Amino acid sequence: MRIVIVNIPHPAIGSRIPKEQLPPLGLLCIGGPLIDDGHDVQLVDGEFGPMTIDALTDAVVARAPDAVLFGHSGSSSAQPIISRVAAAVAGRLPSAKIVYGGVHPTYFWREILAAEPHVHAIVRGEGEETARRLMRAFERGEALDAIPGIAFRRDGEVVGTPPAPVIIDLDAYRIGWELIDHRRYSYWGGKRAVVIQFSRGCPHLCNYCGQRGFWTRWRHRDPVRLAREIAHLHREHGVEVFNFADENPSAGRKPWRAFLEALIAEDVSVTLVGSTRADDIVRDADILHLYKRAGFERFLLGMENTDEATLKLIRKGGATTTDREAIRLLRQHGILSMVTWVAGFDDQTDVDLWRGLKQLVSYDADQIQALYVTPHRWTPFYRLAADRPVVQADKTKWDYKHQVLGMQRMPPWRLFLWVKLIEAVAQLRPRALLRWVWHPDPKIRHAIRWYYRMGRRVWVHEVLSFLFRDRHARDGLTVADHLGDAQDHEEEALRVVRRGSPAAPRAVTAGARTAG
Incomplete structure (x- = not known):
């Protein structure tokens, strides 16, 4: 075909x-x-x-x-x-x-x-x-x-039809790299780049995550084979930057360490960027030098919030003390930290946002990415948000960078001002600017300056879009009116096949309640 x-x-x-x-x-x-x-x-x-x-x-x-x-x-x-x-x-x-x-x-x-x-x-x-x-x-x-x-x-x-089985062997299917011209793809300031994946799934139970249930269980590729693939792409196609798509690649310390050591053994000079949990960085304090030697230049740490009550609400399972320590350890090893911070929870006030700004500044992360809480119908968090009013009906803007949920005590324009203020203050504080002016590692210096250039363009664009293009209106409809009933009973999209498992369920019609 x-x-x-x-x-x-x-x-x-x-x-x-x-x-x-x-x-x-x-x-x-x-x-x-x-x-x-x-x-x-x-x-x-x-x-x-x-x-x-x-x-x-x-x-x-x-x-x-x-x-x-x-x-x-x-x-x-x-x-x-x-x-x-x-x-x-x-x-x-x-x-x-x-x-x-x-x-x-x-x-x-x-x-x-x-x-x-x-x-x-x-x-x-x-x-x-x-x-x-x-x-x-x-x-x-x-x-x-x-x-x-x-x-x-x-x-x-x-x-x-019944759910498909989980793919246990992630190396059983190869990536079709021949479909792209590597010369057309870049990241990190014009460097030839691709997206790669070490693992799928996540063992943690954050109730807002739209990815956890989709991938079902955490699995990983063969560490040596992935290291060889990265080395091949670098040597044969000139790829310099590898952006990890994993939600939590370091969830398994043993295979993750094996990958780092295998890539170090390949002796290629590459830039690796990815996401992980602050807990894993603290856990791996004794091997962070391997992260650096393998090529990691930045980790996005999904901290979501600096308020302990909010972290408990979304079942993040993290702690602010761990977050601070992870940022400190990354800096100690010459690796940039980017933290995500989510705004728009129902009962947030000006006082809460001011406190969040002060805490983010005290964290002293290298980069900040402010997002808006966005519900997914198939997650447990959806039930907490189903009755909240929608202030952004355009589904193309349900992208975490636009506020979609109304708040009890704050109109959209005020939350937007807070988010832009938090981003600006966090990135323009004296310590951050000093690192922008000078960093002893030329690769990290390049990364910092590239991010500031990109962030400045995005920040200005978001402000202009909010003022002249985006439309916020309360039409009286709730999240459930827009998206339908909660679907967390179907959160797990795949089926784990075990020896002695019962027969698979029959196909279901659109009107039936499925077991996912």
């Missing part, structure tokens, strides 16, 4: 402003197995430009595909754009099979298939094996009922 995989131009502000694009790892993970199955696979990346809807549609149609696969990058904000492009492609290529995959469609399959008749199937959960089986069935004209992990229409009725 001739297959086109589409990466739509994502609406997130951070994707638009830096003028640097990272390749869509999730789509490449699907592309590799499909190529190995003998399909003619091409990637159309709408992020370049970014492409307009019409231009992206023309590019897909020009390739005359038998199937068009759309993948989400984990955010529901992509869905409206994907829907528009898919409908336009289907209108011009009525015989092509249209398929969605990713986190959002995994849980919104009923609504998507009911509202978009041009969509033939939804891939729910991990897609490498499921996409292979689905394309094989389309090619042979076979029924779809026997394929686990999909949703489709049968005789006009929307049905979902």
Whole structure:
């Protein structure tokens, strides 16, 4: 089959402003197995430009595909754009099979298939094996009922098959690096870059996380094989920066250390950036020198808030003392720290935000990323937010960088001013500016200055968007009115197959309550 995989131009502000694009790892993970199955696979990346809807549609149609696969990058904000492009492609290529995959469609399959008749199937959960089986069935004209992990229409009725098994061996399916021109992708200030993944899943129980249940259990790639792949991409394709997509790559100390040592043994000069928990940094205080030698220059630490009561509400499982120690340890080893801080909790006041600003400054992190609390229907946190009013109805702005939930004691304009003030004060405090002026490590100095350039553009863009483009209105509707009933009973998208497991459940219809 001739297959086109589409990466739509994502609406997130951070994707638009830096003028640097990272390749869509999730789509490449699907592309590799499909190529190995003998399909003619091409990637159309709408992020370049970014492409307009019409231009992206023309590019897909020009390739005359038998199937068009759309993948989400984990955010529901992509869905409206994907829907528009898919409908336009289907209108011009009525015989092509249209398929969605990713986190959002995994849980919104009923609504998507009911509202978009041009969509033939939804891939729910991990897609490498499921996409292979689905394309094989389309090619042979076979029924779809026997394929686990999909949703489709049968005789006009929307049905979902049982969840697909978890992919235990993450090295069983290769990444389709040949789908991209490495020269077009950059990050970290114009350096050739890719996204890589050591693990999937997370062992922690934060109740707001939209990714935890999707990946189900924590698994990791073979440490040595991943180190060899990074070295190969560096030597053969000139890739300098590797951005880890993992939620928590260091969750397992033993395999993580094995990866660090294997990459050090490859003796390549690369830049690694990723996310992890402050707890893991403190746990690994004795091996942080290996982090540095392997090439890590920055870690994003998902701290979410500096208020202990809020951390307890979202079941973060962290502590402010651990957060401070993690930042100190990273700096001691010459690794930058970026902390995320989430605003917009229902009962936050000016006093709470002032206290949060003072605590963030006292943390002395190198970089701050302020976000807005955004509910996902399939998470336990959704039940806490379901009755809150919505102040941003445009789903493309449900991207963590726009306030979507109304607050009891604060209008949107005041929260926005607080968030912009927190970002500005945190980044312009004297200690931070001194590091911007001079840092003894030239690679870290480059990273600091690049982030300030990018952050300045994003900050100004967000202010102008809030003043002249974004529209905040209370229409009287709640989160539940916009998104529907809580779905946390379906949070786990995949199925762990164990020896002696009972038979898989039957397929379910759109009107049934599933066990996920």
